[in-house]
Amino acid sequence: MIKRIDITGINIELKADIKKYVRRKIGRLDRFVPRHARESLHAEVILKEANEKHGNKYECEIKVHVPDELLVVKDSTMNIFAAVDIVEQKLKNVMRKYKEQRTDHGRGILSRLRRRPSLASEDELAVE
Numbered sequence: 001m002i003k004r005i006d007i008t009g010i011n012i013e014l015k016a017d018i019k020k021y022v023r024r025k026i027g028r029l030d031r032f033v034p035r036h037a038r039e040s041l042h043a044e045v046i047l048k049e050a051n052e053k054h055g056n057k058y059e060c061e062i063k064v065h066v067p068d069e070l071l072v073v074k075d076s077t078m079n080i081f082a083a084v085d086i087v088e089q090k091l092k093n094v095m096r097k098y099k100e101q102r103t104d105h106g107r108g109i110l111s112r113l114r115r116r117p118s119l120a121s122e123d124e125l126a127v128e
Helices: 016-032 080-102 109-114 119-127
Strands: 005-010 042-052 055-066 069-077
Touching: 005 016, 016 042, 016 080, 042 080, 055 080, 069 080
Parallel strands: 005 042
Antiparallel strands: 042 055, 055 069
16 A cells, blocks of 8 residues: 555645545555565645636646656546546556566576576587
8 A cells, every 4th residue: 555645636626535536546556566665655646627618627647756766647537536547547557567677577697597508508518
């Protein structure tokens, strides 16, 4: 669970239901980052209301501070809850990519050293 989530509203009054919804949705995203990064995880959520000719439009921007990087995702739609949902999905993808880059999954140097040499290289060694 992301423990520190700062929610800010611009041109909008943030009620308890939207704050609770954002905390529930964004708070669960810590599983998409490596374990070592979970302790320093910090999220900033900015909700904006833009009055346009076609009606009100809500924009949601989330900045997640992870070690050595800042992940930023932004989207807008006609419903504030839908904007949070869309940004959550985008953030999942970004965090998943961050986790894949940071974890090794056995493809590192140690796994290469543990491999057995191929038969062709054994034959070459025997000839020399």
